[in-house]
Amino acid sequence: MDEKTLEELIEQKKFLEIKSEIAKMNEVDLAELLDPLDAQTTLLIFRMLPKDLAVEVFAHFSMEQQVGIMEAVTDEEAENIIKDLFFDDMIDLIEEVPANIVNKILLYARDDERKLVNQFLNYPEDSAGSLMTIEYVSLTKELTVKEALAHIKEVGLTSETVYTCYVIDKNRKLEGFVSLRKIVTAEEDILIKDLMEDDIISVSTNDDQETVANVFTKYGFVALPVVDNEERLIGIITVDDIMDVMEREVTEDFQIIAGTSPTEDSYLDTPVWQLVKNRLPWLLILMVSATFTGRIMERFEAVLAANVLLTTFIPMLMDTGGNSGSQSSTLIIRGLAVGDIEMSDGPKVLWKEFRIAILAGVILAGVNFVRLLFIERVDVNIAITVSLTLIMTVLTAKLVGGILPLIAEKLHMDPAIMAGPLITTIVDALALIVYFLIAKAMLGL
């Protein structure tokens, strides 16, 4: 059912038809369908949903809709939603909603959950701790396959995943894991300790979500255990949650690389004024910085006045410098994000960029020299000046572009801010200084 059909059916008050149509839909599509509707209509349709589906749809609503629903529903309905919500979704909700809703949520949360809420709220934002859920299946070594299956049957529907079960000792120390695939394909009387794998790959509560995403991508797991300093199992992170995180992290990197403040809203849903606010700060900073290049030109005004032709090569030099620097910085930023490059690789990166810059710079300068001399037919001294500057600019750009993201990482800043726009501004200024110094020397100005 699409939005238009739904609106028509609502207008015609064909509620029975709506009820039978929506019960067939996937919870994600349903949440998407209801999200743009006004609070009252959403509530009307939300109440038609079977109880299980309603909670799943609720978990996929936007934060505004969730708050709207929580404010509008009866206490009994609120209790039903909260009790069936997975713990990580509940934590997400608590982190965002106003205090009166938080009280409502805590009132209806299960006793064991309420105690954990405070602990979870204390994990740093974007850490493994803030992503994990407590609803996992834990087994012990001495269980048989039959006993394990009986346990899974009992707790399976309230666990976020049953596909990886975790084996813990009496102190909750993680001893191994076993996939449900292994359990269902094994004979009934085999012991879990003979099925489990003990090459545990885990993350700790304070690990950054980007680290967690890279572990998932590398090993192809459906779930990952989160442990504390004493290797005790605290929670798990499931692959569906981390895929959202990966997409958001990448979008954030794109936004920062483009020089805008990161936002989680989609482009079309963000109001114009908000987009202006996201984009303006960097544009202002970079505009003011770019006036320094103007100052440099003013200082060398005599050189420019003596040979106006020199100014016509400035755009080409600036653009080539900017592009060379962006290439290096963007690839290093991505390498850092996926874990291909580490901070300690600084010297390797610089040496590599140095060699690339010399090769690329000499080729570009060569092409440029030939073009200037034989097509544009400029004076050979000018051709040499421009071509030498080109080599120096490419070299500067690639070294600056290669090292700044690593420095940002070292300073615990997001390397993505060291992308094209900033590099371009820095390289422009350096390129102009080099250009005028070489011009003065070569042309005797």
Next chain:
Amino acid sequence: MDEKTLEELIEQKKFLEIKSEIAKMNEVDLAELLDPLDAQTTLLIFRMLPKDLAVEVFAHFSMEQQVGIMEAVTDEEAENIIKDLFFDDMIDLIEEVPANIVNKILLYARDDERKLVNQFLNYPEDSAGSLMTIEYVSLTKELTVKEALAHIKEVGLTSETVYTCYVIDKNRKLEGFVSLRKIVTAEEDILIKDLMEDDIISVSTNDDQETVANVFTKYGFVALPVVDNEERLIGIITVDDIMDVMEREVTEDFQIIAGTSPTEDSYLDTPVWQLVKNRLPWLLILMVSATFTGRIMERFEAVLAANVLLTTFIPMLMDTGGNSGSQSSTLIIRGLAVGDIEMSDGPKVLWKEFRIAILAGVILAGVNFVRLLFIERVDVNIAITVSLTLIMTVLTAKLVGGILPLIAEKLHMDPAIMAGPLITTIVDALALIVYFLIAKAMLGL
């Protein structure tokens, strides 16, 4: 065990110790550990692995190592590897290796697989068909939970995932799906048709892998069915395979946005000369294009000569234009990639960028006007010229940056090529023309 320990143990010929250490490791880590070793040492250690683990490690080797191993092993060993390899891994191998290895692989492939190989090799690169595997669990509606579990127990170890089982009719038409979680938590005598869900979300064999990745992220599935035109189940794609694809797609977008040819090798592993070859084409194209801006300046040389001060604002105008355009194009490129923006949104995007540009442009120009008049103390006509040009430049940049990625998508090109570098070059030329025309009018030159 790390690389250094392994090398020491090899040198000391402590093979028993190596054997017991590697058997404990995760297959991904093992493949990573062995990959840099020479072919002979890899083979030596590869042969120490338990048979099951060996095949898993093989699947995670780089293509070069896989070919090396296939060339070096005995026929019996090759047969063992090929028979246990998942079908999608086998297809990947066949697509890359030389003909003599292909023959070896086909010789040892299972009969039913051999017939399918040709069909699979015909799916377009980067399509759902080229990603999928045929090793899934299919059930029929009339089975009981007990019968279904017995079937899963039988085929589970040779299926790439057992966590989503697909319900098909006698013509292989997909009727629904049921999660293993539902099966293991249900009573033994319940029928699959009462457990299964029929709101099927599927992709078709020709769908692009980016589309497939977006479906996974949206719905949070662990597997997705691939169907043909008649809704018959052809294969499945699992979440671990799609996570690799997502990471590669994003890295490719980053590379193209930075103006380099996409490559699958990591930065540190790519030779300098290869990196130069990846980066040089765009640098050359953009350098030559940037000379057009030089030509424009030559045409207006009289204006520049009459007022050299005008040249000092060119870097600021060019940079602000480039940054404004990059912001728009990068966000649109990302929006297209994640499916937030579609081709049909062209008019909405242009209208949004127009309003953003006017707001941002006027604010930037205002700041700039005040700075020029009161700090730099330039002539009011020059301040007006520069500020008006700034508004026009931001407007041009945002419209060009907003629309070019959509045009690329329409032309079935990768929108990512319409990123910063290209936009900057186009906007530079337009900005200069506007600048000189306004200057001529305002300053009467």
